[in-house]
Amino acid sequence: MTNQTDDAFHSALWRIYNRRQPARPWEDGENLPWNDPEFSERMLREHLDQTHGAASRQRPEILRQVDWFWQQLDLAPGARVLDITCGPGLYTTELARRGVQVTGIDFSPASIRYARDLAAQEGVADRCTFIQADVRMALAEQTGQSYDAALFIYGQLSVFTRAETATLLRQADAALRPGGRMVIELLDFERIDKSDSNFWFTDDRGLWGDRPFMVLGERYWDTAERTAIDRFHVIDLETGAMQVIGLPDCGYETEEFLSLLHACGFTSAEAHRAWDNIGLYDAEEWITYVATR
Ligand SMILES: C[S@@+](CC[C@H](N)C(=O)[O-])C[C@H]1O[C@@H](n2cnc3c(N)ncnc32)[C@H](O)[C@@H]1O
Structure with a gap:
């Protein structure tokens, strides 16, 4: 090890020692770095890995979910979905295969590139539009587009602050036609882990790097915010460089979220537990809301 590397490890360890405890949601990190080009390439591998469903669900489950959307959102060929x-x-792409016209928004460069390639390979590129942007900027531009339906799934809405979430829901409502429907999937408040804990692991290659790394992680539950935050200290074991990433997970009790949907313009909304038992491995963790404009 060079003196410079020694200094990097030394400084990383002192930064950990001096960290704020407990970490605070949004002040100590607001999301995973999905939009970082290298991280997004590594995350894409996780999305496509069919041995687990951590980033995207596995293909047989996706097909069951799309069948469920078809019914719940009253879709038909020619419908327009956001x-x-x-x-x-x-x-x-699966919706486009079934004849739907789809617009997808995401800020991960690798994911959007893959989505465009997949749509082209499947011969449905003419039914797919992909926008690479932060939803907090891009959703407002969809106002008045009169979509028949919208999706906001796999818990992603819960990384945002309550105020941002309300804005996003109002914007999503404004993007739908009257009577248009939206599915939102959030963790079941009762099942969110509300204890503080810490964890560590090492690997040669994976989501956190393409060479040996160590992750020192901790989780806190912020009672006032009703939000968990996972904080990851990711140390590159060759250089000592450290990245610190905070991932908030805002909890909503079912009644609170149904009221929020009404306050944001939806005329009716219902909560479905455990994905109506369509057969998803982690279905019990989730509440799926179907809201109508
Ligand atoms: C858990 S993945 C789910 C992706 C997809 N819905 C699925 O289930 O296959 C969450 C996605 O949200 C995207 N994302 C997170 N924050 C975002 C933001 N502020 N703007 C746009 N996309 C965002 C990430 O890039 C990632 O693709």
């Missing part, structure tokens, strides 16, 4: 945080377009 897929908010569409990732690599696994739902978008």
